[in-house]
Amino acid sequence: MNLSFSRVPLLVWILIPTVVIIGLGVWFFSKGSGTVNESKLDSNRPEAVSASVEGTVDYDIVGRNHMAQGTSGSGYNSNPPSSGPHWPAAVKNGVYADSLPDEQLIHNLEHGHIWIAYKSDVSDDVKSKLSEIVGEEDWKVVMAPRDQNDTAIAIVAWGRVLKMDEPDYDKIRSFIRTYRNRGPERTPE
Numbered sequence: 001m002n003l004s005f006s007r008v009p010l011l012v013w014i015l016i017p018t019v020v021i022i023g024l025g026v027w028f029f030s031k032g033s034g035t036v037n038e039s040k041l042d043s044n045r046p047e048a049v050s051a052s053v054e055g056t057v058d059y060d061i062v063g064r065n066h067m068a069q070g071t072s073g074s075g076y077n078s079n080p081p082s083s084g085p086h087w088p089a090a091v092k093n094g095v096y097a098d099s100l101p102d103e104q105l106i107h108n109l110e111h112g113h114i115w116i117a118y119k120s121d122v123s124d125d126v127k128s129k130l131s132e133i134v135g136e137e138d139w140k141v142v143m144a145p146r147d148q149n150d151t152a153i154a155i156v157a158w159g160r161v162l163k164m165d166e167p168d169y170d171k172i173r174s175f176i177r178t179y180r181n182r183g184p185e186r187t188p189e
Contacts, residue, residue: 046082046159047182053175056162059083064110064184073103078161079150080117081106095131096144105156108142112181115156116172117146122153126167133169137176158183 044060052058059077062084067073073085086106093113105115114137116130130153134143146154151163155172157179162171 046157049178049182051178053162053171053178055164055171056160056175056179059159059161061159066107067103071103073106076102078156079148080115080146080154080156080161082109082156082159082161086110091142093138093141094143095134096142098144099146100142100144102146105142105144108140109156109158110183111140111185111187112158112183113140113142114176114180116141116143117149117154117156118143119147119149119152120145126153129167129169130172133172133176137173137180140180141176 046058046061057078059082062075062077064083065085066088067085069087069089071087073081076082076084081102084106085103087101087103088107089104090107090111090113091100091104099120105117109115116134118127118130130143134141149163152165153163153167153172155162155164155175157175160179162175164171
């Protein structure tokens, strides 16, 4: 009896701290991996920055719901769209020769990507220079033609659009560096 009584406190002293440490570890790792910008989940405005890029227009966030792949979205408040209903699959970073669906690129914006959309009739020199910028700034940047643009070039982030008829390459680089990875879902890709 005396032997079992002396073992109970030893088991308690080992078992309770172990359970507490495991519980704290589970809580710490499950409370959020930092991939979702939780402060912006319910916001209708894009995330604030210390200094905006001149000419950039901020738009209200019109939603971030996923819809079935191949479905057309509606209710967008900017051209190109900078938020709203979109497909559940994003495109890979890089330069595309063919246009891509807005609904797919909006998913990229949600993950903090920058979308460089240009009308297909811009000069080859402009396309080449934009491609160079994407090569320099290849993390979370997608470039593709989009003939529905209001202007020759539009640079898009989550809730933001910078439009230009004549390229300002320094401003484009500044836009990328200022607004990249500011979507509501921050992902490492």
